[in-house]
Amino acid sequence: MIDGAMLVGNEVRQSASRFQSSDPSTGTALTPDFSSAGEAEVAEACALAAAAAPVYAATDPESRAAFLEAIANEIEAIGDDLIARAVQESGLPRGRIEGERGRTTGQLRLFAKVVRQGDWLDVTIDPAMPDRAPLPRPDLRRMNIAVGPVAVFGASNFPLAFSVAGGDTASALAAGCPVVVKGHPAHPGTGELVARAIQRAVAACNLPAGTFSYLPGETNALGAALVSDPRIKAVGFTGSRGGGLALMKIAAARKEPIPVYAEMSSINPVILMPAALAARGQALAEGYVQSLTMGAGQFCTNPGLVLAIGGPDLDAFAAAAGTALSSSAPATMLSPSIHQSFEQGVAALAGHDAVTTIARGLPQTGANQAVGALFQTDAEQFLADAALGHEVFGSSSVIVRCSDMDQLIDVIAHLEGQLTATLQLDDGDIADAQRLLPVLADRVGRILANGWPTGVEVAHAMVHGGPFPATSDGRTTSVGTLAMQRFLRPVAFQNLPVGLLPSALSDDNSWGVARRIDGVREASPQ
Amino acid sequence: MIDGAMLVGNEVRQSASRFQSSDPSTGTALTPDFSSAGEAEVAEACALAAAAAPVYAATDPESRAAFLEAIANEIEAIGDDLIARAVQESGLPRGRIEGERGRTTGQLRLFAKVVRQGDWLDVTIDPAMPDRAPLPRPDLRRMNIAVGPVAVFGASNFPLAFSVAGGDTASALAAGCPVVVKGHPAHPGTGELVARAIQRAVAACNLPAGTFSYLPGETNALGAALVSDPRIKAVGFTGSRGGGLALMKIAAARKEPIPVYAEMSSINPVILMPAALAARGQALAEGYVQSLTMGAGQFCTNPGLVLAIGGPDLDAFAAAAGTALSSSAPATMLSPSIHQSFEQGVAALAGHDAVTTIARGLPQTGANQAVGALFQTDAEQFLADAALGHEVFGSSSVIVRCSDMDQLIDVIAHLEGQLTATLQLDDGDIADAQRLLPVLADRVGRILANGWPTGVEVAHAMVHGGPFPATSDGRTTSVGTLAMQRFLRPVAFQNLPVGLLPSALSDDNSWGVARRIDGVREASPQ
Helix, strand or coil, X not given: CCCCCEEECCEEECCCCEECCEECXXXXXXXXXXXXCCHXXXXXXXXXXXXXXXXXXXXXXXXXXXXXXXXXXXXXXXXXXXXXXXXXXXXXXXXXXXXXXXXXXXXXXXXXXXXXXXXXXXXXXXXXXXXXXXXXXXXXXXXXXXXXXXXXXXXXXXCCCCCCCCHHHHHHHHHCCCEEEEECCCCHHHHHHHHHHHHHHHHHCCCCHHHEEEEECCCHHHHHHHHXXXXXCEEEEECCHHHHHHHHHHHHHCCCCCCXXXXXXXXXXXXXCHHHHHHHXXXXXXXXXXXXXXXXXXXXXXXXXXXXXXXXXXXXXXXXXXXXXXXXXXXXXXXXXXXXXXXXXXXXXXXXXXXXXXXXXXXXXXXXXECCEEEEEEHHHHHHCHHHHXXXXXXXXXXXXXXXXXXXXXXXXXXXXXXXXXXXXXXXXXXXXXXXXHHHXXXXXXXXXXXXXXXXXXXXXXXXXXXXXXXXXXXXXXXXXXXXXXXXXXXXXXXXXXXXXXXXXXXXXXXXXXXXXXCEECCCCC | CCCCCEEECCEEEXXXXXXXXXXXXXXXXXXXXXXXXXXXXXXXXXXXXXXXXHHHHCCCHHHHHHHHHHHXXXXXXXXXXXXXXXXXXXXXXXXXXXXXXXXXXXHHHHHHHHHHHCHHHCCEEECCECCCCCCCECCEEEEEEECCCEEEECCCCCCCCCCCCCHHHHHHHHHCCCEEEEECCCCHHHHHHHHHHHHHHHHHCCCCHHHEEEEECCCHHHXXXXXXXXXXXXXEEECCHHHHHHHHHHHHHCCCCCCEEEECCCCCEEEEXXXXXXXXXXXXXXXXXXXXXXXXHCCCCCCCEEEEECCHHHHHHHHHHHHHHHCCCCEECCCHHHHHHHHHHHHHHHCCCCCEEEEECCCCCCCCEECCEEEEEEHHHHHHCHHHHCCCCCCXXXXXXXXXXXHHHHHHHHCCCEEEEEEECCHHHHHHHHHHHXXXXXXXXXXXECCCCCCCCCCCCCCCCCCCCCECCCCCCCCCHHHHHHHEEEEEEECCCHHHCCHHHCCCCCCCCCCEECCEECCCCC
């Protein structure tokens, strides 16, 4: 079922240029080898996507929803081959990959439901007022339409849920946009299996061939060519800050600049409020280390920073966290390059004059394993060196001791944009937390209380986004149903004759969607 | 009431560096002279805005709406001084300026109504599911919050409705963002009068001083300093393509890139469909010339391009339009520099090998007057030279003869992004128009039938936006209530204790807003 192909529309191609993936747990190369897509395939895939765009954008909600469900079914139909390959390529445990498959198909089915309901169209009608003085008001109707072909760059840390058929692809397809995926070179076999599932769904649903293409490859030039192609109208990316910034630069320099939705970098501060720290420091330390080391710490929402006021309670917390981390098992990272970056980041912190190492996890027993790392410093040092606030992707975290609540607030105000912030608090902390809340809200996309930032619910109310550099566009989310909005834009229709009005805007509301009429919105259909 | 001041928060300042405005109808300088704000004032205004931001963002809907209404009242209270000064500085007729004042205050009051209603908060609640297997679902609540201080660059062509208290300022203030206005040097007296009105409203409503500042000036350095300031979080701009592109570049190069909402350039194609052209070519020609010459053609939505299939009907239309234009009066343009650009653009078209001049309007009788210009070319020539599709701001327009409907569609598909497209059509044109519609929707923000693009309704369903270079961000509008969304971003709150939840998200819905619960939205409050 895997032969290293590129999928250009409904075609299956091979390139003479090849690359290999490896099993990170052993470092050994995996078969088969894979096509490295080049500029020719980018141009062809984008031309097909542009041709497909108006046809696919015009699909009615039922057809589009059925397509999303067909993708989910095709992914499930791959069966254990998908799980086995993803485990092999990612080094992630089987249970995690099985859960991730459920999240991937569940996400597609949730978008199908949302597409059918139609709230995303934001249908807004201001009826004509022919007798208004001094000028009559025209009939004005507005709806959202698809922006056009979208380039998706899969993430290495979610080989299913944020890769070929992951959140970016699902939300772009739900919005009515053809998708060209640049396959991640760390899991090309997993990518190809999923891409072929989507290709089958496109055929089964009689959609235009260009609705989906899959271009595996390992060069930056491939990604650059894709983002540069004038037919691409938006980009979804999850990965490193350097990668995201490079794509933003390319997109901004185009003749027609386009939006890049890059989810890049976050250290996800956890704030231990005084009463909570005094009451349950030991339990907090254990929960923290569990969140920090889960999946080798390879989550965008990994808790890489702890802020608290110095004193005996924080000392006890740090000691307990150090004890917990000391007995944490090493865990295989996603790829040799990610492991190498982790090692470099940890070494830089360990060697920093202002940083003390509290503990390391148990030593490596195999290739590419992350050994947990826990550091501490104080607020003045942290504020003095921006490097201490940079993400070390993996199970590395820094505890920052603040002198008082004012200094803690000052540290938050100086943080770069973050995906999340977590408050550990008890009743006695509410007054202080009320002071913190607006400062936090200014810096992050999601604020949580008495939990841990890892684990991102795919829901209507989720925001997996945040001010730069957490993402390139803090007005958006890449997880949850709001993610569709990234690939839509509003168009107004003025005084259109009945025969020309799009179905969503027709007087008889033939799609049965909730409308805003004269500024007053109807309830959603159930 | 005007002394050339800068308004930095609640202070009134003078700068030693001065500039003057002139009456474009005579070319004579006006008194007084005006302060040229510099980097020191930018830094101070932005620091004040940053300090005001959390306080102003936390205002409840009623307080914020009352502030918007207070601004409208203060503007009306200026009385005829405002009208007289705006007429003098813009060269626009008194009736037009009076109408524009009504639009400006009406817009502020419409935003007040929208702020009170609360739909803009997009309150979305996914209640906890503590018993869900395998993992419980947390309580997740999402709402929109203000992005922070906004820099606004007023437009010269709407000295009231798109300047100091215009659409950008009104929508940013409605969203909860402090505003720093860079005053347009073509109407500094008008700008100061309105800025002082806003300053009085800030004081009357007991809002923080930094909620609004006004920095007049005529240098590009002033605008660059404002967009570069790290405390500014978004930019609203209406003006030239060159100006917009320069601000986009500055914003993208910041340490923290920020969105620029620049409304720049559009030639607003009007498509004369065959049946309509045959049935009512004479009336269309008259309507077209009226739209083209209104306000000296100084509208973003001025019809600068006509597309139709060549033949006797189009010949008759062109002749009738030429006749109408020949007797059109010259009209004072907004400034000497705008007049000079118009003259250059018209001269370039008149001298172009592939372009024929159909007619010019009546000759100049005073300074800085636009003399209407009507040109024609054919589709092949138009497609061969992109310069023929560039905006000439003012009453200049090009008729493009296409060989058939396929070529006409091809021309549309090759157009740059536009604010509007207009279809003149009769019943016999519907089938062809159905083919055109998706191609048009891909290129523009608003499609109108059997009207003219000039005249933009401030409404819920309005889109005054469009793909680049009509605007820098085709997902947005700068006119209408949707404009608020540009200055908002979503934040999610997970498992927050009752004492920390923002009022908009409270269980008792104390603000009485429509909510989306488990994906199902309630009807708006009436």
